[in-house]
Amino acid sequence: MGDMVTETDTATYKTKVTAAFNGAAATYDRLGVEFFTPMGARLVDIAGPRPGQRLLDVGCGLGATLLPAARLVGSEGSALGIDIAEAMIEEAGREAARQDIGNVDLQVMDGEHPDLPARSFDLVLGSYSVIFLPDARAALARYAGLLRDGGRIAFTSPVFTRDTFPFLPPLFTDLIPMSLLRHLPPAWHPEQLHRQLHSWLEDPADLTTALHTAGFGQVEITDETVDMTARSGEAWVEWSHTQGMRLLWQHLPADEAATLRTRLTTALNALRGTDNLIHIDVPVRYVTATVSR
Template sequence: MTVAETFDRVAAQYDNVGVDFFTPLAAALVTAAQPHPGDRVLDAGCGRGAALLAAAGAVGPEGHVTGIDFAPGMVERTAAATASLPQVTVQWGDAQAPAFPDESFDLITAALVLFFLPDPPAALTAYRKLLRPGGRLAFSSFAAHDPRYPAALRLLSTFAPAPAARPQIDPLFETPDSLRAATTAAGFARTTVTEVSVESTFDNAERLVTWIGSHMGSQVVEAVPVDRRPAATEALAASLEWPLTTTTRINITVADA
């Protein structure tokens, strides 16, 4: 299953299962991006609109935010949720190569998106062309998962006849230095990388499995046969202490055009 197909399948649940994760991280990204009133913003891979809504509030009615996503389910739901905001447009689009004229935007945001793309360095180059002089790119990527999260994925995978393939992450996301080098190679003048973290609390194993199944982790959950998922959840419940609070570290990269 492709990335777009996966996110299309989970669009109804994404960032909508009562767990703090995507929304606070998107807020931190937009705060770092510092959108100004009147700015024209592109939110690449807008999902259910966490970063898009924060940016729309910052640019105000005199600005505009365009959200694009490759998953039709995300586009449909986010367009409906923002229909009352005249400064917002949500449409289908490819975050790898957004189809807009050069120098269309003052700011581009991409919240936990770039590492899913087939060619992240090429995407950075495309974003640089879309920015006006003095514009900014702000994107987030993982610095480190709470170790209990990948351990949970590994445990769930033991109940699958054929565990889901692990995605290959471009080495540009490995360190702050590699992030800065990649944006410099794409033509950006100055880059800052800041680390933030978010805590997420799960009351029980059922809530954790539900959350994993609401985003890209759904590939792991869906690889487990339905009749084996109760046993997998029970094993997860026995392997951790509850309630469980995880800490995820995120790099926020802001690059000046």
């Protein structure tokens, strides 16, 4: 695959992503690892939803960002969560009911092409979702069109560096041999990932330019660490099968997968703290911007 991604490539990618998240919905972020919940809560803190606002959460998953944001906009506001995976939407609905949050609407929808009215939201959120869309920069411009005058976008991204294993904290660069990437499909090889993601997300100046081009101003970028916790190395490995690393597990030969699993569980279990949990610092980039009109 070259620099240009064809419609067939995109459709195939979205089909695979939908199937993966439908399959993972029942256990997604519920396997003894805490990451998306604290990251989503922090994104909401930074975004600062206010009572009465209308907000949209793109790629809402089980509601780690959507639900705390919905609480803040209150009964006079509304919160719409969209996700490409129907099972995620169903699980998020059940979670909203469990938490007795009644101002939430959930719809199965392609976050890259949201079929929603123009200028109908005060805030668009996207935690580890927006930036992974096949053409995220074009999607950003569509979100600008969905925002009312003065509306804002807030999203998270990994802090990309060229010397770390894709999508994982620096710790794993020493634990996962980069040579294993040879088993990935061409679209996920390092050089392709650099073109799709690093080329505009790694340098804050490039990210700011992309947001300006999409129709946003007042860009603020903050890098922080999220304290990922896992109850065991085994739990983290199981969790990784439902997250960004799942594609690697799917393509590893059985013997190499078994070796990697042992290596990871042993190394992670050795990191247990006095609270009997494994703590992993995950660099996360928090981005906010205001529509330029």
